[in-house]
Amino acid sequence: MRLSIFILLSYLSYTLASRKSSNAQNSVPLASRRSLHVRGGSLQSPVSTLNLIDGEEMSMTESRILSDSTVFPLTLKCSSDSKKVDVAEWVKVNRDRLVSELLPKHGAVVLRGFDVKDEEAFSRIIKSLDLEEQPYIGGNAVRTVVADRVFTSNESPPTERIPFHHEMAQVPRYPTRVMFYCQVPSREGGETPIVRSDEVCEILRGEFPDLYERFKEEGVKYVRLAPMDDDPTSALGRGWKSTFGTSSREKAEVEMKKDGFEWEWKDNDELLTKSKKLSAIRMVDGKEVFFNQVIAAYSGWNDSRNVASRAVVFGETGDLLPSATMKAFIERVNGIAVSFEWKQGDVLLIDNRQVMHSRAPFVKPRRVLASLAR
Numbered sequence: 001m002r003l004s005i006f007i008l009l010s011y012l013s014y015t016l017a018s019r020k021s022s023n024a025q026n027s028v029p030l031a032s033r034r035s036l037h038v039r040g041g042s043l044q045s046p047v048s049t050l051n052l053i054d055g056e057e058m059s060m061t062e063s064r065i066l067s068d069s070t071v072f073p074l075t076l077k078c079s080s081d082s083k084k085v086d087v088a089e090w091v092k093v094n095r096d097r098l099v100s101e102l103l104p105k106h107g108a109v110v111l112r113g114f115d116v117k118d119e120e121a122f123s124r125i126i127k128s129l130d131l132e133e134q135p136y137i138g139g140n141a142v143r144t145v146v147a148d149r150v151f152t153s154n155e156s157p158p159t160e161r162i163p164f165h166h167e168m169a170q171v172p173r174y175p176t177r178v179m180f181y182c183q184v185p186s187r188e189g190g191e192t193p194i195v196r197s198d199e200v201c202e203i204l205r206g207e208f209p210d211l212y213e214r215f216k217e218e219g220v221k222y223v224r225l226a227p228m229d230d231d232p233t234s235a236l237g238r239g240w241k242s243t244f245g246t247s248s249r250e251k252a253e254v255e256m257k258k259d260g261f262e263w264e265w266k267d268n269d270e271l272l273t274k275s276k277k278l279s280a281i282r283m284v285d286g287k288e289v290f291f292n293q294v295i296a297a298y299s300g301w302n303d304s305r306n307v308a309s310r311a312v313v314f315g316e317t318g319d320l321l322p323s324a325t326m327k328a329f330i331e332r333v334n335g336i337a338v339s340f341e342w343k344q345g346d347v348l349l350i351d352n353r354q355v356m357h358s359r360a361p362f363v364k365p366r367r368v369l370a371s372l373a374r
């Protein structure tokens, strides 16, 4: 039997109605039914077409059908002998479709069941995607580089939930794609909930119109007191030295000027920064998205130096965000999220312009690595 690679396109409509109706299921992923094409002979396989088989059931927490019939996230699953598949090569061959078609359309794509052993294997996949590298300048999380273009995901304590955010949306130079890889899934918890920000924006506009108007008209500013050195006990404990890649105050100031920060040096070499006014709602591919760091800052930027409810303010007036409305809004967002549960070897590609991610608390060990690209 000839060697073949089957990609199982795992989509589901999880409503009872769609389960009952195979027609309903079949009508959804038309575009996804097209074969992913492997151009001649680069794999040790005579097969040039990756067949798509849909209909595999996944639990409701792992995928949703959105109102526009898009599967979120899209899972591409290798069901042949993964040891015989060079996943980095496969990604290289299918790069254009992955990056230019599937990722913008679905917002998140999971590669599952491939043999991705370690950080080096993930690093090769990243290089195959052929995207411009995004340095982690201006981000808040403590991270460690473990391979070329690969670093640990936020190293904050496992007991802490990291709220929804777009990666680095609090600075003007942010990555457009975020890639995660799970080397070791946690035994308990540790999911990466994801949510489409166009859906979030729709909820905001329809159910919280006053808040929507203020975000849209005023934008927001982010305020953070950073330590000098990394503080791994905090989810936003990245010291200003690693934030700006320098131990010189003058060089840090050059970086801050570039991004339009206001700043003040404090006792103990701490640094108080206030971002310039940034949009809270933006247009991406013709859709309005809730692109910002508002939820993360408002509900998560708490530590010995910072108070979350003061970490983000309206951009014109400097007013604090209205607490009761924010609470109700965040609850609604959590309610439409997909709680992505990691399996060993999973690679998750996220379009950072239109999808927010977060992290559930977990029990160690867990090793999820990340890479950023423009």
Ligand SMILES: [Fe+2]
Residues within 6 Å of the ligand: 154, 165, 166, 167, 357
């Ligand atoms: Fe993140």
